[in-house]
Amino acid sequence: MIQPVIKGVSAILAHAPSFIRHGSKPSREIGADADLLPTILAHLRSYHEALSYAPHQVFVGRIRPNKLRTLPTPWLTHPVAPERFGPFGEILPEEELYGLLALADEFRLLALDSDFTEEVIKRLADHPMLHSMCLDPVREAGRRDFGESLNSASAMPLFVEGNRLIGAIRRGQEDDESLAAPFLLENLAGKATGALALLHLASRDGLSLDAVEYVLGCSEEAVGDRYQRGGGNLGKAMAEMAGCGNASGADIKNFCAAPIPALVVGGSLVAAGVFENVAVVGGGSLAKLGMKFRGHLKHQMPILEDVLAGIAVWVGRDDGRSPRIRLDSVGRHEVKAGSSNQAILEALVARPLAKIGKRITEVGIFATELHNPEITVPQGNGDVPLRNYRTMAALAALRGEIDASEIDAFVQKHGMPGFAPTQGHLASAICFLGHAREMLLAKEIETVQLVAKGSLFLGMMSRQSDGMSVLIEAQ
Amino acid sequence: MFNGKQVIVIGERDGVAGPAIASCVTASGGNVVLVHTDCFV
Numbered sequence: 042m043i044q045p046v047i048k049g050v051s052a053i054l055a056h057a058p059s060f061i062r063h064g065s066k067p068s069r070e071i072g073a074d075a076d077l078l079p080t081i082l083a084h085l086r087s088y089h090e091a092l093s094y095a096p097h098q099v100f101v102g103r104i105r106p107n108k109l110r111t112l113p114t115p116w117l118t119h120p121v122a123p124e125r126f127g128p129f130g131e132i133l134p135e136e137e138l139y140g141l142l143a144l145a146d147e148f149r150l151l152a153l154d155s156d157f158t159e160e161v162i163k164r165l166a167d168h169p170m171l172h173s174m175c176l177d178p179v180r181e182a183g184r185r186d187f188g189e190s191l192n193s194a195s196a197m198p199l200f201v202e203g204n205r206l207i208g209a210i211r212r213g214q215e216d217d218e219s220l221a222a223p224f225l226l227e228n229l230a231g232k233a234t235g236a237l238a239l240l241h242l243a244s245r246d247g248l249s250l251d252a253v254e255y256v257l258g259c260s261e262e263a264v265g266d267r268y269q270r271g272g273g274n275l276g277k278a279m280a281e282m283a284g285c286g287n288a289s290g291a292d293i294k295n296f297c298a299a300p301i302p303a304l305v306v307g308g309s310l311v312a313a314g315v316f317e318n319v320a321v322v323g324g325g326s327l328a329k330l331g332m333k334f335r336g337h338l339k340h341q342m343p344i345l346e347d348v349l350a351g352i353a354v355w356v357g358r359d360d361g362r363s364p365r366i367r368l369d370s371v372g373r374h375e376v377k378a379g380s381s382n383q384a385i386l387e388a389l390v391a392r393p394l395a396k397i398g399k400r401i402t403e404v405g406i407f408a409t410e411l412h413n414p415e416i417t418v419p420q421g422n423g424d425v426p427l428r429n430y431r432t433m434a435a436l437a438a439l440r441g442e443i444d445a446s447e448i449d450a451f452v453q454k455h456g457m458p459g460f461a462p463t464q465g466h467l468a469s470a471i472c473f474l475g476h477a478r479e480m481l482l483a484k485e486i487e488t489v490q491l492v493a494k495g496s497l498f499l500g501m502m503s504r505q506s507d508g509m510s511v512l513i514e515a516q
Numbered sequence: 517m518f519n520g521k522q523v524i525v526i527g528e529r530d531g532v533a534g535p536a537i538a539s540c541v542t543a544s545g546g547n548v549v550l551v552h553t554d555c556f557v
Contacts, residue, residue, distance in 0.1 A: 136529050297557070380533040410530060412557045418547075422556040425530050463557050496555035504553070506529055 045308035047513060048362035049246025049355035050475035051238045052100055052346040054462070056140045057330060058085040059200040061344055063226060064330035074079070078329075081334065082203045084261040086343045088134045093120035096413045097348065099460040101127030102475050106457040115415055117342065126169075129475040130241040132348070134397035135201055139208070139235070140165045143182040144170075144174060145233040145282055150225055151182045152190045153208040158183025159200065170240045174284075197222040208260045217267045224263070227312075230349055231262040232275055235324025236282035238351035242289040242320065244282070246354050254316040256290035259303035259323045261465050278321050286318070287289040297410075298495030299323070300471035301353070306358040308366040308511075319356045323471065325349025326464050333463065336420030345416045350464040352471055364481040364489075365514045370397050372510035380506060382432045383439070389492050389510040390433060391440065397512070401437040404455065404512070405486030408473035409433070410494065411459045430456035474513070481515040489513045527553040542552025 052409060061067055062081060071078050091097060095116040098104045103124055113119040133141070140161040142150050153161070162179055190196040190209035198241050199208040210229075213220030234259065258276030265272030276290030289364045293303040300323050307319040334344045356366065372393030378384045391401060407430070412422040433453035437443045443451055461468035470478055470491040477489040494508040523552040526530050527534030534553035 125557040183540075297555075379536070382532065384536075410557060417557065420556075423531075425557055427531055465557065468557065494529065496553075498529075498553050499555060504535055504551070506533065506553075 042183070042312045043314055044359035045311040045356055045366045046359050047354060047366065047474065048357040048360065048363045049248055050244050050478050051104065051130045051241035051245060051353045052472065053133060053234065053241055053351045053437065054097055054477050055133040055141070055237070055325065055351070056091045056135050056347060056351050057138055057395045058347040059135060059203055060230070060327060061085065061331035061334065061347055062200070063197070063223065064328060064332060064346070064391070065328040067331040067334055068223070073294040080338060081331070081344065082316060084338060084343050086347055088387055090120070090343070091121055092123035092132055092160060095119070095121045096460040097132055098122070098124065098127060098361070100350070100462070100472060101132060102129035103127040105476060106460050106473065109458040109460060112508040117415060120434055121459070128479070129245070130238060133237065136161055137164050138349070139169070139199070139201065140171065140179050141237060142229050143164040143179040144171070145229050145236065145442070146178060146182065148213065149181070149185070150210050150213065151208060151415040152185035152187035152211070153182045154187060155183045157207040169332055170244055180253055195222060197226060216265065219265055219267045219270045219404070227320060228262045228275070231260045231324035232278050232282060233324070234320045234349045234351035235260060235275065235279040235353070237321060238324070238353035239279055239283040239285070239322050242353040246355055250284045251287050252318045253280065253320050254318055255310060256288050256320045256322055257303040257307050258290060258292040259299040259321060259466060260292070261296065261299070262324070274321065275324065278440065279396065281323065285320070296495030296497055296499065297465040297469040298493040299466050300469065301491055301493040301511060304354060304356065304366065304471070304491070305368065305371050305509060305511055308368055311356055311358060311370055317358055321354040321356060323352050323467050325351055329463055329465060333416060333420035333422070340419045343482065344418060345413070346463055348462050350462055350467040352467050354474060355473070362516055364478055364484065365516065366377050367512040367514050370512035371443060374506070374508040376505065385437060385494070385506070385508060386433055386436045389508045390490065391436060393510055393512070394463050394490070399441050401440065402442045403488070404490045405488045406457065406477070407433060407455050407490050408477065409471040409492045409494060410469055411461045412455070412463050412468045413459045413461060416463050419445050424459065426456065426459035427452065444504050445448050454476045469495070477513055482513055487515050517544045519545045521546045521547050523547065524549060527551070529555045530557070536557060
């Protein structure tokens with residue numbers, strides 16, 4: 042077997058406050074009460090505020106997650122250095138996100154205001170990666186008449202700076218609900234942010250885009266028409282946009298858990314010698330923007346779910362230094378395992394570790410659901426990572442590895458604060474992989490177990506949840 | 517504890533899932549009329 046390793050990781054955020062109104066929850070609530078829109082618009086963050094938000098700087102790699110424990114809270118009112126670029130990627134401003142969407146738009150769905158388009162093109166010309174792309178699709182979007190698009194009731198208006206109307210997206214076909222404008226915008230946003238992460242991966246870790254043979258998409262969108270809703274293959278669409286001319290691709294779907302099965306499948310393809318270089322890529326979830334805005338408004342906070350995320354991972358052959366993917370340590374949540382947290386963590390944490398002769402306490406760090414508690418607590422959803430870490434610690438106590446009095450110490454030693462925006466799949470363990478790779482390369486830790494969970498019961502095809510885990514190990 | 521009671525079960529994925537609560541309710545004599553699990557992230 043060829044040993045698969047993690048040769049690179051990128052992570053990006055795209056600031057998208059004017060897209061919050063298009064998020065699933067806000068759009069439904071604005072539809073029911075139009076008076077809500079001005080309140081939402083009054084609670085948007087500026088780009089500078091988004092840059093200086095500590096959890097965002099953790100996401101792009103400038104701050105280690107555990108450093109958040111030492112920073113004053115709330116992080117919201119204690120800004121850090123507002124850097125755009127970090128070791129893993131960048132925090133893209135909203136104006137450039139529109140340029141990226143236009144670059145992703147193969148079917149001329151977008152129409153943008155001409156003056157705004159000029160502004161966008163000037164900005165893209167300064168972008169370290171996007172400047173070298175052909176910007177004609179952006180120019181063409183600026184030549185289309187968005188006012189005419191908006192005459193059609195099925196087009197959707199697009200805004201910047203909260204409420205400045207700068208464009209529209211039309212639906213794909215008049216009689217196909219799967220190609221309605223809101224779904225196409227969601228899909229384009231996923232494609233564009235995933236492709237940007239792929240470009241950052243290539244620029245940072247020495248990956249030649251021509252060398253990528255397969256791109257596994259692991260996002261949450263459902264790409265397809267009325268006959269194959271969710272048909273997918275955003276993987277190949279992102280490969281094309283990023284310039285991976287020799288790649289094909291496919292998608293791994295598993296709700297929030299998808300990136301970890303995608304990593305395992307990617308590692309298996311490398312291990313089997315099928316492909317030498319595989320990219321696992323997840324783009325952002327537009328539907329989840331503003332998901333918990335009610336909680337934020339209730340606490341007089343700005344709406345914190347204002348960023349789309351993107352992550353890309355380069356899985357390749359052993360180079361003698363990059364962290365190994367231990368395919369013999371994969372944990373899966375079997376159908377018969379049961380749905381209690383204890384049963385899930387037995388399946389995902391304890392049993393796969395036992396299989397390779399490790400105890401829970403022998404793992405350096407666990408990466409689990411890493412949602413930023415500042416986003417979830419105001420809505421009454423609690424601190425999700427902390428709850429998961431405490432359950433892991435309780436399992437270690439049940440197995441006699443630690444004393445019940447050591448649960449808090451276990452959380453401190455093997456856990457971290459949540460820092461990811463509530464972008465579902467990207468908050469689910471994979472957002473730590475860039476940090477994990479750096480820490481494993483520097484031998485700060487020996488092992489990291491990635492533990493992801495997915496809520497397939499939400500699709501109403503089964504009452505089951507699912508999950509997968511895998512151990513990443515230093516050389 | 518739940519003898520003769522009709523019970524609506526609402527669980528959470530990262531807390532205690534609905535089916536796990538339903539098993540406990542059934543074991544203690546309750547009649548589960550609805551099970552729902554939600555995911556808040």
